[in-house]
Each structure stands twice: as structure tokens, then as C-alpha cells.
Amino acid sequence: MLNNLSMKSSLEDVLGLMSENGHHCREEGIAAFIASIVGLTAAGIDRSNAINAILKRVPTDFRIQCIPANISHADIKDLNWHSRIAASLPSFKTIWEGIKEEDRPEKEDLIDKYLWIAGQFHQAFKTADETGSRYECWLPDTWRIAGSQYILEFSIVDKGKEYKDTVNWHGQNTSQWVFAGCILVQDKRVSIHT
Numbered sequence: 389m390l391n392n393l394s395m396k397s398s399l400e401d402v403l404g405l406m407s408e409n410g411h412h413c414r415e416e417g418i419a420a421f422i423a424s425i426v427g428l429t430a431a432g433i434d435r436s437n438a439i440n441a442i443l444k445r446v447p448t449d450f451r452i453q454c455i456p457a458n459i460s461h462a463d464i465k466d467l468n469w470h471s472r473i474a475a476s477l478p479s480f481k482t483i484w485e486g487i488k489e490e491d492r493p494e495k496e497d498l499i500d501k502y503l504w505i506a507g508q509f510h511q512a513f514k515t516a517d518e519t520g521s522r523y524e525c526w527l528p529d530t531w532r533i534a535g536s537q538y539i540l541e542f543s544i545v546d547k548g549k550e551y552k553d554t555v556n557w558h559g560q561n562t563s564q565w566v567f568a569g570c571i572l573v574q575d576k577r578v579s580i581h582t
Contacts, residue, residue: 399424400445406454407447408479417454418467421446443496449481452506460507470513473506478529486531487538493578501571501580505542508567512544522547523566536574543568 402424406417421442428438439459446455452474457466480502484495492498509525516523524545531538545564552563562568569582 399428399442403442403446403450406450408449408451408481414451414453417451418456421455421459440496443499444494446499448484448495449479452477452480455503457507457510460503460510464507464510466510469506470510470517472513472525473510476509476513476525477502477506477527482529483531483540486529487573491536491538491573491576493573493576497578498571498573501578504580505571508542508544512566531573538573540571541568542570 402420405420424442425435425438428441429435433441453469457469458464480499483502484492484498487493505527509527512523512525515521524547525543526545527542528540531540533539544566546566547564549564551561554561554563556562560568567582569580572579572581
């Protein structure tokens, strides 16, 4: 897809603006992401492949606020993430580095799942703002390892709902759950389970 070495290098340089270690503002990072999509589609690469090429090359320490929210879900029309997103998600770098190098899936595949969860959280926070609900979103920063599986559970809970002694077969209290699931990495593949 990106055969020209100078195009690859330039793209990686531009996407470096998204790094949490950089001294660039969020606006420069998001502009770099959008400009990269525009540049690649102008070069004849379809939008989906352009986004995958970009996700493959973003620094692992990217700031979630530098990726447009509407990339995560077709349903999201917002460019900017809800203000509570960054505080509700561990960094992608932390999640990525929590998987042994020999077990890691393709980086863009894991980013895609990470952004999907961010999109769910974004929608939940917007709903909470509109309805006055007390939603909290949770994604841990460490994987639970079961044999060859890496499991990263997530949930959206409504703290305004009554807490009851309601437990599923995993031993998790579900009385306040709105939505829950996990990212599963196994055999270098990644999937979402809800």
C-alpha cells in the first residue's frame, strides 16, 4: 500500500506529533492525523486502507485526543472526544507493552479495538450528560492472563442504579452494568467480546 520509503518516513514523522512525549498540542496531533488521511486518499488509497496505514504507523504512545472520535464508530459524528475519555482509559502504550512481544497482534488491530471501546465510553458519557445518569467507565491498565489468552475487561456502570447482590458466573457484580466485555488477545489475534 505504502511502497515509497520516503512517503512512509514522512507519514511517521507527521504522526509523531501525536506522541504524548512530544511538545505539540492536541490540535497539531489531530491535524496530523486528518492531513494524513487526506494525503493518502488524494494519492489514490481508499479511506479504510488509509486509516489502517495510519494506525499501523502512529506512535504507540499516541494521545487518544489526537485521533478524531468519529474514526472509532460510524455512529459518532463528533470530532472531539468527550472530556472524560482520557481519564477513563489507560494509554495505548501501557496496553501494548502489557503483551509479550512474541504474543502481540498487529498494532493497528489492537488500536482498532482500543478505539472501539473509547467510542463506547464516549457515547456513554454523552448519554449520561443528556440524561443525568452517573455513568463510570472502566478499562484496566493490566491484562489478566489465562493460559495463552490476554484478557482486558471493560465496563460501563451506572452508579445511580441500586447496588444489589447480583453476580454472573464469573463472580462479577452486574447490578449496575450498562455495558461490559473484554478485549481478548490469543494466537496474535485480537477480538472484542461483549
